[in-house]
Amino acid sequence: xxxxxxxxxxxxxxxxxxxxxxxxxxxxxxxxxxxxxxxxxxxxxxxxxxxxxxxxxxxxxxxxxxxxxxxxxxxxxxxxxxxxxxxxxxxxxxxxxxxxxxxxxxxxxxxxxxxxxxxxxxxxxxxxxxxxxxxxxxxxxxxxxxxxxxxxxxxxxxxxxxxxxxxxxxxxxxxxxxxxxxxxxxxxxxxxxxxxxxxxxxxxxxxxxxxxxxxxxxxxxxxxxxxxxxxxxxxxxxxxxxxxxxxxxxxxxxxxxxxxxxxxxxxxxxxxxxxxxxxxxxxxxxxxxxxxxxxxxxxxxxxxxxxxxxxxxxxxxxxxxxxxxxxx
Amino acid sequence: xxxxxxxxxxxxxxxxxxxxxxxxxxxxxxxxxxxxxxxxxxxxxxxxxxxxxxxxxxxxxxxxxxxxxxxxxxxxxxxxxxxxxxxxxxxxxxxxxxxxxxxxxxxxxxxxxxxxxxxxxxxxxxxxxxxxxxxxxxxxxxxxxxxxxxxxxxxxxxxxxxxxxxxxxxxxxxxxxxxxxxxxxxxxxxxxxxxxxxxxxxxxxxxxxxxxxxxxxxxxxxxxxxxxxxxxxxxxxxxxxxxxxxxxxxxxxxxxxxxxxxxxxxxxxxxxxxxxxxxxxxxxxxxxxxxxxxxxxxxxxxxxxxxxxxxxxxxxxxxxxxxxxxxxxxxxxxxxxxxxxxxxxxxxxxxxxxxxxxxxxxxxxxxxxxxxxxxxxxxxxxxxxxxxxxxxxxxxxxxxxxxxxxxxxxxxxxxxxxxxxxxxxxxxxxx
Numbered sequence: 080x081x082x083x084x085x086x087x088x089x090x091x092x093x094x095x096x097x098x099x100x101x102x103x104x105x106x107x108x109x110x111x112x113x114x115x116x117x118x119x120x121x122x123x124x125x126x127x128x129x130x131x132x133x134x135x136x137x138x139x140x141x142x143x144x145x146x147x148x149x150x151x152x153x154x155x156x157x158x159x160x161x162x163x164x165x166x167x168x169x170x171x172x173x174x175x176x177x178x179x180x181x182x183x184x185x186x187x188x189x190x191x192x193x194x195x196x197x198x199x200x201x202x203x204x205x206x207x208x209x210x211x212x213x214x215x216x217x218x219x220x221x222x223x224x225x226x227x228x229x230x231x232x233x234x235x236x237x238x239x240x241x242x243x244x245x246x247x248x249x250x251x252x253x254x255x256x257x258x259x260x261x262x263x264x265x266x267x268x269x270x271x272x273x274x275x276x277x278x279x280x281x282x283x284x285x286x287x288x289x290x291x292x293x294x295x296x297x298x299x300x301x302x303x304x305x306x307x308x309x310x311x312x313x314x315x316x317x318x319x320x321x322x323x324x325x326x327x328x329x330x331x332x333x334x335x336x337x338x339x340x341x342x343x344x345x346x347x348x349x350x351x352x353x354x355x356x357x358x359x360x361x362x363x364x365x366x367x368x369x370x371x372x373x374x375x376x377x378x379x380x381x382x383x384x385x386x387x388x389x390x391x392x393x394x395x396x397x398x399x400x401x402x403x404x405x406x407x
Numbered sequence: 408x409x410x411x412x413x414x415x416x417x418x419x420x421x422x423x424x425x426x427x428x429x430x431x432x433x434x435x436x437x438x439x440x441x442x443x444x445x446x447x448x449x450x451x452x453x454x455x456x457x458x459x460x461x462x463x464x465x466x467x468x469x470x471x472x473x474x475x476x477x478x479x480x481x482x483x484x485x486x487x488x489x490x491x492x493x494x495x496x497x498x499x500x501x502x503x504x505x506x507x508x509x510x511x512x513x514x515x516x517x518x519x520x521x522x523x524x525x526x527x528x529x530x531x532x533x534x535x536x537x538x539x540x541x542x543x544x545x546x547x548x549x550x551x552x553x554x555x556x557x558x559x560x561x562x563x564x565x566x567x568x569x570x571x572x573x574x575x576x577x578x579x580x581x582x583x584x585x586x587x588x589x590x591x592x593x594x595x596x597x598x599x600x601x602x603x604x605x606x607x608x609x610x611x612x613x614x615x616x617x618x619x620x621x622x623x624x625x626x627x628x629x630x631x632x633x634x635x636x637x638x639x640x641x642x643x644x645x646x647x648x649x650x651x652x653x654x655x656x657x658x659x660x661x662x663x664x665x666x667x668x669x670x671x672x673x674x675x676x677x678x679x680x681x682x683x684x685x686x687x688x689x690x691x692x693x694x695x696x697x698x699x700x701x702x703x704x705x706x707x708x709x710x711x712x713x714x715x716x717x718x719x720x721x722x723x724x725x726x727x728x729x730x731x732x733x734x735x736x737x738x739x740x741x742x743x744x745x746x747x748x749x750x751x752x753x754x755x756x757x758x759x760x761x762x763x764x765x766x767x768x769x770x771x772x773x774x775x776x777x778x779x780x781x782x783x784x785x786x787x788x789x790x791x792x793x794x795x796x797x798x799x800x801x802x803x804x805x806x807x808x809x810x811x812x813x814x815x816x817x818x819x820x821x822x823x824x825x826x827x828x829x830x831x832x833x834x835x836x837x838x
Contacts (some may be wrong), residue, residue, distance in 0.1 A: 149496040150518050230667065237671040256818035342666040342814075345485040348807055351815035352828070367489055368803065369836065370496075 136383075143376035149366075154373070161377035170353055170361065171378070175385075177262065177349070178357045181337075182330035184266035185273075190322060192270070193277035194315070198307065200278065201285045211282070214275035225272060226339030233264040233340070255342055258354040265355055268336045273329075277322050284318035285311060324393045331386050334359040358382050448732055451477045453502035455487035458558065458719075459752030463745050467736060474732065484508050495521050499726055503733035504740075507555055507720045510802045512545060515722070516554065517799030523723045524552040529734040537743075542758045544794040546720050549631065555720025556741040559755035561684030562788035563619060563714040566691060566705045566776075568607075571679040575604040581706040581778070588708040591620060591649060594680075598658040601679055608660035608678045613650050613813035615664055618805060619682045620646040622795060623711045628805075628833060629798025635837040637804075638830055647829075650813065651822035661817035670694045676702070682709075684716040685756040685784040692775045705776045707783045713790025718758060756784055763788060800836040808832035 143161055145154040165171050196214060204210055217225070232239045233254040241251040254264045288311065296306050337355050338347065347364035349356025356364075358378065366375035454460060464476045479502055481487035488511045494500040495518060507515050515522070526534070535543040538557045546555035565588045572579040577587065577597065587597040598609035610616055621627065624642045629635055637643055653659065660678040662669040672678060673694035681687065683705055691703055721737040723730050739745060746757035747765050762768060763785045771781030812825040812832070820828075 149492055150521070151496075234668050234671075236662070236668050236677070237675070238668075253818065256815075342663040342668065343810070344665050345483070346806075348811050351811040351818060352820065364807075367493075368807065370492065 139376045139379050142372055143374075143380055145373045147371075147373040147376075149370035149372060157373070161373050162381070164374065165377050165381060170356075171358075173353055174349070174356045174358050174361045177258075177353075177355055178331060178333065180259075180262045181265050181269070181333055181355070181357065182327070184262055185269040185333075186323070186326045186330050188266075189270045189274050189277060189326065190319065193274050193281055193322070194312075194319075196274065196278040197281035197285055198311070200282050211279060214278050216275070217272050218276045220272075222272065222335050223339065225268060226336055229264070229268045229271070229336075230340050230342075255340075255350060256354070261340070261350060261355040265333070265336050265340055268340070269330070269333065273326065277326070280322055281315060281318060284315050288314045320393065320396065324390060327389055327393060328386060331382070331389065332359050333357050334363065338363075447473050447475045448729055449475045449477065450504065450729060450733055450736055451479060451502035452504040452506075452721075452736070453479045453481070453487070453491070454506040455481040455484045455508070457753045457755075458506065459749035459755060460740065462752070463740060463748060467739060474736070476736070484511075495724065501724045501726055503727040503729055504721050504723060504737045506558070507722055509545065509561075509715075509718050509720075510806070512555070512720065513797035513799060513801035514803070516546075516548060516797070519548045519552060519554055521725055522554045523725055523727070523730050523734065524554070525556060525723065525734055525737070526551075526553045528723065528730050529553075529556075530738050533738045533742075537741075537760065538758050539760060539763075539788060539791070541715070541791050541794040542718070545797075546722075555722040556737050557758040558719045558721060558741055558746065559717075559749070560715055560758040560788060561686055561717030562756065562784045562791060563709045563716055564683045564685075564705050564707055564783060564787045565709055566681040566683035566687065566703055568676060568679045568702055569704045570702045571605055571607055571676060572601070575601045575679075577601060579704075581704060584706055585708040588706065588710050591646075591710045594710040595649060595653045595658065598653060598680075599656060602657050605679065607676055609653070609658035610680050610682075611660050611662050611669060611672060611678045612664055613654050613659050613661075613817055614810035615682050616653075616659075617646060617650045617809060617813055619709075619714050619716065620650070620711065621805070621809075622714050622716070623792070624795060625793070627795045627797060628801055629796065629837075631796050633798045635798070635833060637833045644826070647826060648822070651816050651825070654813075654817055655822070659817050661814070663814060674699070682714075682716070685780070685787075686717060686754065688773055688776060688780060689754060700775055701777070703776060705773075705778055705780070705783065707786050709787065709790070712792060713787055715788075715791050718756075756788070758788075798837070803836050804833045808836065 142154075144156060144158060146157050146160075147154040200207065200210055200214070233241075235241065235251070235253045235255050238254070240254070245251055252260050254260050292310050292314075293306055296310060301309070334357065337349050337357050337360055340355065341347075341349065347356075347360055347368055349360050353361075359382070362375050362378040362382065365371050365378060369375075452460070452464070460478065464478055468474055468476055481490070487506075488508065491501065491505060491507070491511075492514065533556070535547065535553060537543075539560070542557040542560060543553065546557065547553050565584075567579075567584060569579045572584065577600065578584055587593055601607075601609050621643065624640075624646070626636065626640055626642070628637050628640075628643070654661075660672055662672045662677065673691060674696060676699075681691065683691075688705065695703060721741060723733045723737060727733050741759070743757065743759040743761035743765065746755075746759055746762050747767050749755055750757050750762070750768060750771075757763065757768065768781040768785060769779070772778065773780040808829055812820075812829045815828070816822055816825045
């Protein structure tokens with residue numbers, strides 16, 4: 080990169096064959112400028128990233144090798160013991176399953192509904208901007224306010240959802256106690272917030288699809304369902320993959336929703352038997368309630384690895400799907 | 408020229424950036440003022456929720472012109488204590504005087520070396536006998552150091568719904584109900600009688616009953632050598648069995664304390680009795696609302712004697728730069744006269760013996776419950792026995808192990824499974 084720049088005549092005019100060989104200070108400076116400037120320009124990002132991203136990441140790894148309590152003058156080095164403990168910790172596996180379950184319950188319906196909403200928004204509507212802004216409104220609202228309101232709605236004895244179920248003659252559901260029901264309730268919270276946001280991203284991609292493709296399909300006599308399945312969906316694939324990856328990263332780190340869903344205010348237990356505790360919530364509890372920083376750091380690293388693995392799977396998936404999708 | 412300008416811009420950007428970061432790192436530790444050169448000494452004090460200290464701190468500064476006080480108030484106890492422990496761990500950033508709530512005291516006592524012994528640095532005339540015995544015992548380490556000056560307490564009485572009692576054919580005047588609240592056995596027996604004739608539950612939540620029973624035991628989760636005795640202490644299991652059996656018979660409303668559902672439970676009359684520390688009267692008043700005025704009553708009886716729930720201490724961490732002055736302030740704030748004033752402001756019940764006989768306290772009436780609340784709780788405070796020894800992690804076992812497990816029993820887990828969960832969880836915390 081730097082060499083390319085150096086050899087371009089416009090950037091180094093004095094190095095032409097006819098100029099006298101005077102390797103002066105200015106010349107040197109100019110060369111350094113050309114060589115170093117690009118790095119200097121990108122440096123701020125990497126410096127900040129190094130301080131607030133990379134260093135904590137590595138230090139967390141270091142801490143995870145110790146029996147490190149919050150108030151500890153001389154933490155004891157215990158090697159990989161924290162990781163060994165973690166692998167046989169039933170609670171960890173339970174919260175991992177909870178996390179995956181909430182993730183699936185939220186991401187799958189979310190993306191399907193987002194595509195449908197985007198499709199509807201892409202039809203001829205009066206005041207399209209109003210509609211588009213209104214699907215984004217849940218995203219604008221404060222997450223904490225949402226959490227408190229939803230925890231109220233899903234209250235087992237006095238909650239609105241159960242009252243409505245009862246008027247339809249359906250048995251009330253204990254949204255707190257039952258493991259699966261609590262995951263559904265939390266997933267509803269997540270979906271409420273993120274569906275509109277994803278719908279707008281999908282909508283942008285939809286509007287980029289050339290109109291003539293649809294016109295040609297209409298001429299060929301394709302139904303609107305056929306047009307959606309054979310034109311819209313394939314051309315949306317790259318965008319969908321992006322949406323899937325971002326919701327993977329977000330979904331595996333769900334924290335606020337289960338924390339606020341808890342009946343016991345401020346509790347990190349995620350229910351009486353940890354039925355809706357997520358990995359991040361367990362990590363937070365280990366660090367700031369049990370004050371076991373070493374163990375919490377080990378959880379953080381394992382979660383990091385899990386997210387990388389799933390992101391890698393998604394990356395491979397992207398390449399494949401994008402490959403087949405580009406054969407238009 | 409343009410190139411030069413661009414270069415300068417990039418450079419200065421990089422410099423400002425790293426400079427900013429460095430500056431941010433360097434600006435800790437700004438509290439504490441300087442007393443050595445005769446200037447005013449700046450003290451800081453950290454409290455949570457409402458201690459009623461605003462006017463008192465003004466007064467103290469008037470009385471001591473060389474002291475300037477900065478008051479850091481946090482809204483909620485949970486985040487406040489989390490911060491407290493983080494700053495203890497960091498070794499800096501704590502206030503000169505910090506408030507500590509009873510529930511977090513066991514974790515503080517486990518790190519007693521990070522706090523000053525108030526018997527040493529405090530004013531000599533302030534000794535442990537200023538407070539009710541059990542209150543000063545709670546903040547005294549095994550080797551006799553006093554870590555905190557007691558502020559307020561939460562002596563337990565029983566609150567109950569008169570109208571629900573009447574409808575179920577139980578006595579309902581404060582004297583008549585006393586036999587029901589004599590022992591835990593009579594309490595649960597009355598509960599059976601009550602639920603047979605009423606749609607409401609007898610009490611709000613298993614954990615609320617179990618915690619009160621547990622605090623009356625001579626030995627709690629830990630013995631005095633910090634060994635976890637939850638499995639060998641038969642009293643704990645006996646309490647557990649009584650409570651879970653009662654909830655199995657339908658006495659519990661299964662409402663987690665301080666949850667939204669619990670709040671609604673007060674309005675709709677979902678349960679007939681409530682373990683009632685002094686500060687709970689305000690909670691009931693707010694949650695049950697004016698439309699239920701006259702339905703709730705309180706009596707000066709509590710199953711198994713007396714008990715305490717809540718209350719705080721003022722401590723001086725060793726990281727304080729002015730420990731003597733800080734201890735003097737804490738001693739002044741926790742003197743009976745000042746605590747009576749704080750009681751007038753917030754209703755926090757004073758823990759000092761002299762304050763318990765003050766007419767301002769004894770004359771205090773509560774319209775909502777129609778009783779002389781001050782006198783009633785002063786009586787209850789005198790009934791509290793020895794303070795149970797709390798080992799490190801005691802509060803966390805109660806909050807994160809026994810309470811959730813008791814809730815899971817309400818939600819259908821078998822008591823035996825839940826007990827196994829308790830033993831597991833407690834062992835994990837104690838390790």
